Amino acid sequence: MVSLNDEAAPASDAVLEVEDLRTHFKTDDGEVAAVDGVSFVVRRGRTLALVGESGSGKSVTSHSILRLIQPPGRICGGRMLLRSARAGDIDLARLDERSPLLYRVRGGLVSMIFQEPSSALSPVHTVGDQICEAILLHQTVNKAEARTRAIDMLGKVGIPDPAHRFTQYPHELSGGMRQRVVIAMALVCRPELLIADEPTTALDVTVQAQVLGLIRSLQREIGCSVLLITHDFGVVAQMADDVAVMHRGKLVEQGPVRTVLKHPQHPYTRALLDALPSRHASRRA
């Protein structure tokens, strides 16, 4: 692995330290190492992009952090240290499946935005109920206060007429608006780490620009760190401070965005960047 950390971060600067994470899946043909010894650090207030092609293990990595891996998959090695300012150091890999601390982590200290906003939202509950559910789970407030906070959050993510939208169902909203609702749900409890798994892949380019801008400004306001999972080097370049390139379950290269994108060291990173249509020689006659 090529590491290019020109400014080595002190350990206290980290919000998440992943060390030698291994997540394997049992199949008929033996065990598949979807994540095969991955180590990285997400620093406080910064954005780390995890980039790779489909099947490289980037989503399995993010799901492992929140312990969302279901059999036949399992986390079979490594450490995932969440250095929470509110709850102290927690090794997510060793937490019990049913421990109350894990429930506090999920959606409270660490929250997640998924690619497909329509499948992340329940079709039978109103937008408002779903945001209030997150608030009531993680904060000690009454229902009226939760409602006020939810409407306030809907306004913050740029949804016009939030009090009316509060009572609507997901199917009444466009894709971009639904993704804003998911972002509102994820950030309403002011997490210390936000995991965004391909948050704009399903969106049009003008909507993508707005959603990315929103994630950036809310990140600054809340002061959370972001782990951004993406396959799009454009999104990496515009959003991230650091980048880690994943290939077949391993990290092949990581470092500051500018260094990795401008001077890639690993042949795989170079090949990926050369395949980008904007960097590839024109195919026009």
Next chain:
Amino acid sequence: MNTAASTPPPLLSVRGLCKHFPVMSRGFRPRVVKLIKAVDDVSFDLAPGETLGLVGESGSGKTTTARCVLRAITPTAGNVLFHLPGRAPVDLVRLSDGQLKPLRQHMQMIFQDPFSSLNPRMTVGDIIAEPLLLHGLAGKAEREDRVADMLARVGLKPDHRVRYPHAFSGGQRQRIGIARALIMRPALVVCDEATSALDVSVQSQVLDLLKELQHELNLTYLFVAHNLDVVRNFCDRVAVMRHGKLVELAPTDQLFAAPAHPYTRLLLSAVPSPDPDVPMNFNVGEELARLDACA
């Protein structure tokens, strides 16, 4: 008439193409309450051997335009003149289904999703040979030869013909779709988001293949896409659509260097560049709203 000899007539001339969908009221006697103009007065020419990119966001009408051109759906109004070399031009909009059938072999489509566009119960050989069979074009032996030839051209192995689509990766499936479209030796190929579902490295290979085949088989592409970087790299001219209307049509370099329409400018500014020193525009939302308010 001297100029006609130097520049060949366009393979395709689309004039005033419209496709309107009525929205009916519910109830005992449904009435038309609204008309959705999916395609509204779209005109363009496509020269033989050219690649025209048709870009726009979802709902802009680019796929509907492409489908109207192929008469997969019947347009509400307009003309689609299809001019095969050595034949008289025909207006595809005015033809009956029976008259269209012999023309269909000259226009083919490559689809976005390589998973749903291939029949899982047919072998790859049968999938690629099916168009020949439908048009009753070749005997069994010739069909076998042409399938083998097409498989080789798209970079697949001859023994792949006996396998089923599930045994192939996304990129390989897209190659099968390309083979099926090109076995008819069409003049016009509509690529509807043909590389959108693929990873960058696979996308790059498929784009190379499409370009190579275009030169070998003298194909004309109508390339529907939403990825502006792909279009910039691949197309000779680009048409930008929004809300069913064609807002700008220009040669690729000109469109990207000096976009004339404010919407094109906004669209280009919203693309995240892989160069961290080229900032993107995060405020597209407000600027779009201002643009619509002015209109």
